[in-house]
Amino acid sequence: MRRDGRNGSGAAPGAFATARAVVRTPVGACSAALLALLIALTLLAPVVWGGRAAAIDTDALQQGPTGAHVLGTDGLGRDILARVLVATRLSLRLAVEATVIGVAAGTVLGTAPAVLPRWAGRLVTSAVNIAVAFPGLLLALFFAMIFGVGAEGAVLAIGFAMAPAFARLVQTLSAAVAGRDFVAAARVAGVGRVRLLVRHVLPNIAEPLVVNATIGAGMALLAFAGLSFLGIGVQAPAYDWGRLLGEGLNQIYVNPTAALAPGVAVVVAGLAFNLFGETVAGVVGGRSTAPAPLKAPPARTPAPAARAEEDGGSGPVLAVEDLRVAFPGPDGPVAPVRGVSFTVGAGESVGVVGESGSGKSLTALGVSRLIEAPGVVTAARLDFLGTPLLRASDARVRALLGTSLALVFQDPMTSFNPTRRIGRQLAEVSEQHQGLSRGAALARAVERLRGVRVPAAERRARQYPHEFSGGMRQRAMIAMGLMGEPRLVIADEPTTALDVTVQRQVLRLLARVPGGGTGGGEQRGERAALLLISHDIAVVAQSCHRVLVMYAGRIVEDLPTAGLRTAARHPYTRALLAAVPALDTDRDAPLAVIPGRPPEPGRTGAGCAFAARCAFADERCRTEDPVPVEIATGPPARRHRVACWHPVDGRGDAAGPRPEPEPHDGHGVETTGGSA
Template sequence: MTLVDPTPREADASPRRASMRRVKASLRSPLGAGALCGVTIVLFFTVFGPVIWGEAAKLADLTALSEPPSAEHPLGTDAGGHDVLARVLSATRLSITTALAATLIGVSLGVPLGLLPVATPRRVGRFINSAIGVAMAFPALLLAIVVSVTLGVGLLTATLAIGLAMVPSYARLTQALAASVAGRDFVAAARVLGVSPARVMFRHIFPNIRDTIIVNASTGAGTALVAATGLSFLGLGVQAPEYDWGRMLNESLGAIYVNPAASLGVAVAITVTGVTFALLGETLTRVLGLETTLPRAARRSPVHSTRPAPDKSISAPKASASAPKPDDLVLSVRGLRVEAPSGETWKRPVNDLSFDIHRGEIVGIVGESGSGKSLTCMAVASLLDHPLRVTAASICFDGMELTKSGAMAHPQMTPSLARHLGTRMAFVFQDPSTSLNPALHVGPQVAEIGVLHGGLRPRQALQRAIERLRAVKIDDPERRARQYPHQFSGGMRQRAMIAMGLMGEPALMIADEPTTALDVTVQRDVLALLEEVNREHDTAIMLVSHDISLISSFCTRVLVMYRGSLVESLRTEDLVQGRARHPYTRALAAAVPHLDATPGSEFTTIPENAEFSLEPAQVTN
């Protein structure tokens, strides 16, 4: 079967060319042109100000003290007879350098501090978040004044004080951004591959928040400039004989009624520089594509969300229903429970599940939304974290007992267990737009498991990844491996996730509603690919869906879940022939629309207030 998955023409464009087009378009806009002009002016005076006007600023005319503006002195003179304009221009370097150095300190300390809760144990993370919250309660300028007074006055002290005062805000920003990314599917996929917390943080999380931090640092430089000016104005910053805009503002304040031009000139310099930093931040926002708050993958590539009507005509290839052998057991689950806090008590969205999956089987888990299907899969793959609590009498996967290996508490997962799960278990997530890291090329992401657990060098792993991409029917895999996920269609992203799982030798592939966000033709292709993986590699497939018609056309056995409990396990042919025993299973089957239904007749539905027994009708493996 030839898999056809068209991709928009713009997906073939080089990312570098697309970025250059975006940069040019941003700079041609009035906002971008203003930012470019402002940066050029500020940069010129920062570099050449002291060189051109430095000597003139040092000259003191004792016969012209606090003089008003004149042809010789456009902004007049200060109380020491110095030319105010020359001092304003020559002070640009020191004022800008102080602001940029303070911003660099704030970002350099704040970003790692904000990332720590992602990589540290929960208690340490909560302590760090609490400390950041306490620091955020103090105004930044007040905090800078306290630090400056404590450490002593001076330029270096003021720079350090402002930088330290900016740390909490950057730490809180980073922590919020990292927390939003840490819950994405590609991070969960990296964890199930056994990627270390530090590597997850710097390879998968930080690249996705880097652009936002750069933009905020640009606008934050203007805030740092105002803070540095304020400290010097209060006498806590630059000391004589050095001077910056804050010290000049302090000196001109006493003569503001005699020569207001001196104070006005400094104020204009501060305002123009601050506006320039703000314009630069806005321009970077457009250049980096951060105009909206949508995730990068969702911004760049709309995903088909049309859900086809359930139809028994879905005809993905169906595996044979031969009886499994006892020694071919891949996954054995006994007494699985998932508990979630609810006030002062705990609720069980998954309660006392027991089932087996044998090698080569295709087992479907079906049930309405909220029945616990995805939670069950995530618990088996050791992907659930605080505040959820997972317990089980036994979870044995591919000969390894997970409940005795630290898998139920992921941060304590041993390297051998991470390698076992990363190579023998594959996970295909529901939303293909979040399954891959949008900041990295697809090829290196698929190749990661080969580097981590396969003992391959990066180049060897990339070559193997290209072979796996070719195996899952992706055309021109060499070129596609160098593209970003947003340049892939939804079906191609799902196939890339399957290719990632095939980098090892998976005994079990868990597919958590892998066709939900895809149109019906791409659904057929993805299911056909999963069936091919099952047939050629003897890999057991665990397919989650609320579409009972899709499950019945693809799986060999069906597990039916209702309100967190497993109420029935039956062969697909028994479900299709109407031999289901549990009332809930029969209700699900009856709710499937039929093409031979009488026109105008009402669809069969399950009443909202319907109650079914949680006792299993027949749970056989």
């Protein structure tokens, strides 16, 4: 077995293997040779040719190429070739220093909006946008006047002139990565903003940053040559390629090689940096630290005290009343989720079904405090294990959600950080919330991978997400949720794109997730509660105790899955059931479909959102929006609510007008752009 955790079939090679493969290409070999030549000249040229470059020969002033001086001499008789070679060290050192300053300043400016308050982040972004509008050379001249004439001032001037472009690049790349599922999962795990930035965002933008940094080094060489040529950069007696270019220009008609040689040096060095950046970009972008040695699995760590305090009651694990999620629109706020209310009891599994755009995933994100600004979440009640999530402090919410709530996203490939090993990503939860050491947390991650039946868990923990199959990645996502002993698992389309065999295995794993609490009652303390979001109503019917049917941002029916096919009363629920083919479906008959399309968010109108597609709709349906009423009472698992003016009976016929609901007076609590 290989020690790096990679197998021999289809696994990505390590950094050294990738480097060897790149060097075998013509471009890679050329870039490596040029870079090696520059490094050798930087180290050896002052030692080998330093004396010759400084030697003054009054008998050979401003000579052209000769046997003694291949490229001729300058105004003091010094050998031009030797001076060009010796100038390599100073030219490259100053260019690299300026590039490091530019990349560092640009990274700080580009990531500042993610860690600063919102008003400060906007101020930084506006300043960067203004600076990017100016040409880089103009900014360099401006900063050179501020920092003064000389090499040090030129380094600072060129470095800060490069910073705005890097800041814009970092902002763009960070925004793309910040929308990935693995970043949302890290937020739920309670990872702080700075750690989230350093561990999850920056490693995933390293490759384009390296490429642009090397290109920037070539541009810095050109900028230094320009400043030194103008007399602003390197000052006598020191010299770089720019100063040599200016001196050679004075004798351009007598000895053209005096100006050509330093110009060619700038071009060759810039080409070396650019080609080398393309060569090493993939290696740097996928680089990862070696895993810590595995230790014996630690003893089961007790849950945090804060969770234990909330876990003693007999209330529901999750209680949601009048949840609304809104975003700004051109004509006012748009609410894709409007007035959602439900509860999830301990050990209970609740399914959420509906067409695309019905608000299922947004409901889960709103419950998890993952709606970012400018999104606005309001609710009359949003309690998780007795804690009001909209009123509790961010630290309290992070501690609670990071240990007691697990999220399983739709696409496990985007739910994992592609630059970090699976085991390290799982271990981060225990390091953050349970105070385990690096080795102990990794051992716990291996234990959890075994718990979800990942074969060869120790070896798999050292692998990267791309080395897992789709079903295996989904198992690893469930294992990540188990790192904190969850009381509630929210699974958003966990079986999408999986074959039926793997789908069944994933659903069985979700059904057996052990709960972190104790207490009496059916299944309490034996398994975690489950909120399963799916397009497939048949999957929900087989896996859940209750089903919530969502349409246009509202729950139109809440009923037990045991009577789903016989007791469903809402026409939309009946239409969803009819659209699922069965073994006895007439193959000669056309498949059942729901006519029309769901309304766009913000265009639901005054009446029932389903009225335009409903065969039982009348004038009242088009003018008055029904609220859910209970048509069957009893324990929570047996209650049945429906939001319809004309609920259908078991035969699919309209059952007549329903009784009027009791008025409800709820007072909401609002939060803007909050995230755990």
